[in-house]
Amino acid sequence: MVTDARPAPGQAEPRWLTDAEMTTWLTITQLMMLLPTALDRQLRDDAGLTHAHYRILAMLSAEPGGSMRMTRLARSTGTTTTRLSHAVSALEDRGWVVRRACATDKRGQIAALTEEGQAFLRAAAPGHVAEVRRLVFDQLSDDDVVRLGEITAKILPALTEC
C-alpha cells in the first residue's frame, strides 16, 4: 500500500518491497503511530507531560549526579539538540530540571534533575510502567521479548550514523 504507487516513467526504479516486507512494514508503521500516542495519553492524563519529556527526566535520574550534558542527553534520548533545548526550558519552568554551565567547556550546558523532578518521577513511574506492561510486555512471551530486542537493535545503527 505505502509502496503501491509505481515510479513515474524516467524515474530510477528502486528495489520494491516484497510481500513479506510489506506486511511487516504495515505493522511496524501502525505500531509507530499508535504506541507513542498511547504512551503520551497515559502520561498526559496521569502526570501532565509527554513521553518525550518523561524520557528526559528518566534518563537524567539514571545518571550519577542526576545530570548530563545537553548533546549527550539528546543522543541518549534519541532526540535533537533543538528539541531538547525547548523541552528542557519547559521542564525548567516546572521546576523539575535546572541548567548549569559546564566547567571544562564554555559552550556546554548541563541539565540537572532537581529534588522536585526526582519526586515527580518517582510518583509518575509506577503508572507509566504499568501501562508499558499492559500495552507491550503482557502481549509477548519471554522469547518474543528477547527476539524483538535483538531484531530492533539491528536497525538502530543505520538510524544513528548520520
Added chain:
Amino acid sequence: MVTDARPAPGQAEPRWLTDAEMTTWLTITQLMMLLPTALDRQLRDDAGLTHAHYRILAMLSAEPGGSMRMTRLARSTGTTTTRLSHAVSALEDRGWVVRRACATDKRGQIAALTEEGQAFLRAAAPGHVAEVRRLVFDQLSDDDVVRLGEITAKILPALTEC
C-alpha cells in the same frame, strides 16, 4: 532507566520490568524516537510533507476509487479524526486531496485523492521506498522480517481496543 525511579511510599507497587524487558524497551523506544524522525526528514527534504501525511495519500491510493471515509481513513492510518481533519485540510490546500459528502450518511465526509495527488505520490514513492529499505530492511534477514512482523502484530490489538 525509564523505570529506575522507585514508587513513592504509599504507592501501589507495579510489577517492575525484568532486565530483558528493560533492554528491549530501551531499544524499542529509541527506535520509536529515531525512525519517524528519519522518515520525516527524507520525505520533507525530497517531497515536502511528513510521513503521517504521506501515509494518508498512500492509503487512499490503495483504495478502489482512491477515496475513503474520514473515520475509516483515520483508523487505517493509525491516527485520530482530529489529526486527520487538520491533515486533510493541509493536503486539500495543496490540491492533492478533496473532500466530498457521503451519500448514505449525512454526517460523513469522504476524502479523495486527486489526479495531482496520484502524480505526486508516484513521484515521491521511489525515494521513500529506497529510504525504508536502507534504514530497515537492508539491516534484516528474511527471517528477521517475518519474525518482527509476527511479534509487533501481537502488540497492535492492545493499542486499538479503546
Added chain:
DNA sequence: CGTCAGTTATTGAAGTTTCAATATAAGAGT
C-alpha cells in the same frame, strides 16, 4: 599567535498534534 572549520546550544517562526468544545446526524428505546 591568528585564522578557520567544526562543535555546542539557543532562538523565533512556521507547521503539526493535542485537548476541549461544538455542531450535526444516526439509531435505539419509549
Added chain:
DNA sequence: ACTCTTATATTGAAACTTCAATAACTGACG
C-alpha cells in the same frame, strides 16, 4: 414522533517539533 445516547467531523487555542539562522566557543593548522 420524541428523547436520549452515541457517532461523525470540525474548529481554535495551547503545546510540541522542525527548520533556518544565530551566537559563542574549541581545536587544529599554518
